[in-house]
Amino acid sequence: MELFSIDGREVIAVNHEYANLDINLPQNDEGAPVSEADVRKIQDAQGVAVFEVAEGENGWEIVVDSPYNRRITHNTPMRLTGPAAGHDLLKTEADPSGTEALGTFNNCGAGRTPWGTCLTCEENFNGYFGSTDAEFERPEGFDRYGIELESGYDYEKFDPRFDISKTPNEPNRAGYVVEIDPSDASSTPVKRTALGRFKHENAEVTLAADNRVVVYLGDDERGEFLYRYVSDDAYVEGGDTSGLLDAGQLYVAKFNEDGSGEWLALTPEATGMDRAMIHIHTRQAASAVGATTMDRPEWVAVNPLRVEAYCALTNNKNRAVKPNAGGDETPVGGPNPRAENNYGQIVRWRPEGEDHAAEGFAWDLYVMAGNPEVQDGAYAGSDNVTPGNMFNSPDGMKFDSQGMLWIQTDGDDSNEGDFAGMGNNQMLVGDPETGEIARFMTGPGGSEVTGATFSSDKKTMFVGIQHPMNFPDPEALPRSSIVAIRRTDGAVIG
Ligand code: CA
Ligand code: CA
Ligand code: CA
Secondary structure (H helix, E strand, C coil), rough: CEEEEEEEEEEEEECCCCCCCHHHHHCCCHHHCCHHHHHHHHHHEEEEEEEEEEEEEEEEEECCCCCCECCCCCCCCCCCCCCCCCCHHHHHCCCCCCCCEEEECCCEEEECCCCCCEEEECCHHHCCCCCCEEEEEECCHHHHHHHHHHCCCHHHCHHHHEEECCCCCCHHHHCCCCECCCCCCCCCCCEEEHCCCCCEEEEEECCCCCCCCEEEEECCEECCCCEEEEEECCCCCCCCCCCCCCEEEEEEEEECCCCCEEEECCCHHCCCHHHHHHHCCCHHHHHHCCCCEECEEEEEECCCCCCCEEEEECCCCCCCCCCCCCCCCCEEECEECCCCCCCCCEEEEEEHHHHHCCCCCCCCCCECCCCCCCHHHHHCCCCCCCCCCCCEEEEEEEEECCEEEEEEEECCCCCHHHHCCCCCCCCEEEECCCCEEEEEECCCCCCCCEEEECCCCCCCEEEEEEEECCCCCCCCEEECEEEEEECCCCCCCC
16 A cells, blocks of 8 residues: 555555455355356456545545546556567467556555556466366466466456466466556556566665665565566656666575675576566576575565665465475575574665665664564564564565654464464564564454555554454454554654
């Protein structure tokens, strides 16, 4: 979720990551679609919503007739640009050019550019594709991305675009970062293939010392990688920004044991793949250069007050147990120091020369989540974890304008065993200087707390609550929601 101030009006763009089928189609057995109409309903319930909000006597309300309001769904026309656009693997019968896709999928985290656009990130896109032919032999590369013969949504039974036996290239048109202009509801979203194809978490944008655009990107799967994009050209305020996310270099992170690290460029020379393929089979390219397998990189957040960035490594039960989907080993070490890591940690790095475009960086762990009440050693967590702020599975992260790091969790909320005393998923706030972390709020039962943004005056914080079991009315169907939080004294919150 991101809030944009457009001509003095407040416009929120929020992701609708996935549908809860049993809630969206309550008349069907386990919510499974039984018709094309069911599939269309589910497709229209996901994607991105852009809408204006305004503060009135009763608090924040949606401006229902705003010209900014729009829904972007699984069927909205989009352009594909960058190194992979037009490649044979992106061409379909409906789009022989390989440059005009439909829809954006499983939009997880987001980002914002200095020029006022929203970046929405396609994460578990693989789950929408299946095959009506049980004997269909999947193309090379599908395994690495988890594209199987059975989907989670049954789209393929009613919409041949999602049937890989009929439209085998359609999955290659998903897994990207999509740029949306929230100031123009008629604009066509753009899939920026230069930012790589993988299970994108968020896209944290900052500027290098020379004002080139730097985007940090996590691939949220066990043993996958952390990426960085650096544009060829510099950002100039008011200048032409249309090519800044098309022409640039994609890198992947390698962390060394001694606290140093480096960004490895994914070039044809380094990977043995051509430029377009690097941006279609990005995971394979990163494996080829020997990147560090990570404990599920979720959001990256850049500190506005100093040149450093943080990445939530949410958890990884496979650490030191088995390799990633590409066969890369996942040994204990570096920023992934625990075998069978079910608590997660947050790594941070400071680029050499205080420049986000630098090749090298120094890293350390800001926090290792854990449980000091039931665990010893590394599983108890780092010193800044106490019985009063225990959490697991850090996920969403956002810096506020005062340099405080807001941390949201998406983990085990059983409150038992290894997780005793942690309670529901929650939101915490961390001080990067002192390391102190305090619990700020807890979500309703069953929910993930994800997405945070601020009103222009910084006096309201909007927080996303995803898939609660019951909220706020225990009798009604539970719905994902946005909560607006203000201080009782009306002061700035972030
Ligand atoms: Ca994720
Ligand atoms: Ca997440
Ligand atoms: Ca997560």
